[in-house]
Amino acid sequence: MNICHSIEEMRTAARAVRYGGLRLGFVPTMGALHEGHLSLVRAARTQCDAVAVSIFVNPTQFGPNEDFSRYPRTFEHDRELLEKEGVDLLFAPSAEEMYPKGAVTWVEVEELSQKLCGRSRPGHFRGVATVVSKLFHIVEPDLAFFGQKDAAQVAVIRRMVRDLNFPVEIVVCSIVREADGLAMSSRNAYLSPQERKSALALYRSLSAIQARFDQGERNPANLIQAGKQVLAEESLVRLDYLEVVDPDTLDPPEELRNATLVAVAAFVGKTRLIDNIVLPAAARTT
Numbered sequence: 001m002n003i004c005h006s007i008e009e010m011r012t013a014a015r016a017v018r019y020g021g022l023r024l025g026f027v028p029t030m031g032a033l034h035e036g037h038l039s040l041v042r043a044a045r046t047q048c049d050a051v052a053v054s055i056f057v058n059p060t061q062f063g064p065n066e067d068f069s070r071y072p073r074t075f076e077h078d079r080e081l082l083e084k085e086g087v088d089l090l091f092a093p094s095a096e097e098m099y100p101k102g103a104v105t106w107v108e109v110e111e112l113s114q115k116l117c118g119r120s121r122p123g124h125f126r127g128v129a130t131v132v133s134k135l136f137h138i139v140e141p142d143l144a145f146f147g148q149k150d151a152a153q154v155a156v157i158r159r160m161v162r163d164l165n166f167p168v169e170i171v172v173c174s175i176v177r178e179a180d181g182l183a184m185s186s187r188n189a190y191l192s193p194q195e196r197k198s199a200l201a202l203y204r205s206l207s208a209i210q211a212r213f214d215q216g217e218r219n220p221a222n223l224i225q226a227g228k229q230v231l232a233e234e235s236l237v238r239l240d241y242l243e244v245v246d247p248d249t250l251d252p253p254e255e256l257r258n259a260t261l262v263a264v265a266a267f268v269g270k271t272r273l274i275d276n277i278v279l280p281a282a283a284r285t286t
Helices: 007-019 035-047 075-084 124-139 148-163 186-190 193-198 200-214 220-232
Strands: 002-004 024-029 050-055 089-091 143-147 169-173 237-245 260-268 271-279
Touching (some): 007 024, 007 089, 007 124, 024 035, 024 124, 035 050, 035 169, 050 075, 050 124, 089 124, 124 148, 143 148, 148 169, 148 271, 186 271, 193 200, 200 237, 200 260, 220 237, 220 260
Parallel strands (some): 002 089, 024 050, 024 143, 050 089, 143 169
Antiparallel strands (some): 237 260, 260 271
16 A cells, blocks of 8 residues: 655555556545445445545644544554555645645635534534545545535535536445444544443434334424434433435425435534434335
């Protein structure tokens, strides 16, 4: 595995892959890798000839009171995992490499960036869109792989790619869960044993909504209420949002006609977690 720390090194290595006529897949991460990340790497491996991964804890997507300083950094362990998965290129730049002194240019996907997590974390999606656009310029992948768990991020990146004509296909992979249903996240490491147990309420709330939907409920307000009732039973859980929205616009739909995203974010103790499900159009009545 070729490990690159500078932009020029990564550009040279990625171009060598493409000039060889190979299809390049890319998985951007912030490290602290778990099975969810590795599932993206494996998907890239099945669809591409070569795979590049980035590890970069992006400071611009963290707010002033968020967990940037304590976000888990496990580079050596991550490197070993990626080598075992057969990753070809690893890009691990410093913040100074990615953001030169005096940088004042941002990429912002208006409207979408103020919804769901963007409403709760002002400036978050501006940081995400900026760093992903920079990574796309550096790596120039054919395909880029993201997890469905970050559904709002996926919507923002898809719109950015469309609006700015990036020549990259966005591939979204299913959420990977623990055996008990908790969505895998690097932030799960923050949870105490009791908080870990309480965190299951997020998935239970989504499951309750799915069950009501399967029983024929089509009123978004009633579906949301069913999920909130589950969350209210856990004293360690503080709800940020629970919304039923269009997966592309992140707006609440007037009617549940098409595939619909049900997204939840909540604090479990001091740790903010997110999860979601998609209610399929095919299951709806006319």
